[in-house]
Amino acid sequence: MTPRTRTNTTDKFDDDDYPAYTMGRAAEMIGTTPAFLRALGDARLITPLRSEGGHRRYSRYQLRIAARARELVDQGTAIDTACRIVILEDQLEEALRLNEELRRRAGGPPPEDV
Structure with a gap:
C-alpha cells in the first residue's frame, strides 16, 4: 500500500499518511x-x-495495516496470506466508502447493514 501525499506541512500532525x-x-x-x-515491505503490503x-x-496508516497483518499472523495465518487478506479488506473498505459517497450524491437510500 503506497502512501498518499499532502503538501501542506501544517497538516503533518493530523496526517495519517505522514511518515513519522x-x-x-x-x-x-x-x-x-x-x-x-x-x-511486510518485501510482501509489498506496506x-x-x-x-x-x-x-x-x-x-x-501503515502501522494500522501492519497491526492487522500481525493479528492474522498471530492467529496462525501465513504472512503472504495475511498480506492478501489485509489488501482485500482495505479494498473492500474503500469500495464501500466510494459506494456510500456515490449514493449520497445521487440522493439514494443508505445501504442496509450487512
Whole structure:
C-alpha cells in the first residue's frame, strides 16, 4: 500500500499518511520486530518512505495495516496470506466508502447493514 501525499506541512500532525515513525518505534508500537516490518515491505503490503539518510519511516496508516497483518499472523495465518487478506479488506473498505459517497450524491437510500 503506497502512501498518499499532502503538501501542506501544517497538516503533518493530523496526517495519517505522514511518515513519522522510525522502524524501531513502529515495531515497538505494534508489538513486533523490525524484521516483521521488513517482511511486510518485501510482501509489498506496506512501502515505507525513506528518510534522507535512507532509513525507513512509517505512517499511522501503515502501522494500522501492519497491526492487522500481525493479528492474522498471530492467529496462525501465513504472512503472504495475511498480506492478501489485509489488501482485500482495505479494498473492500474503500469500495464501500466510494459506494456510500456515490449514493449520497445521487440522493439514494443508505445501504442496509450487512
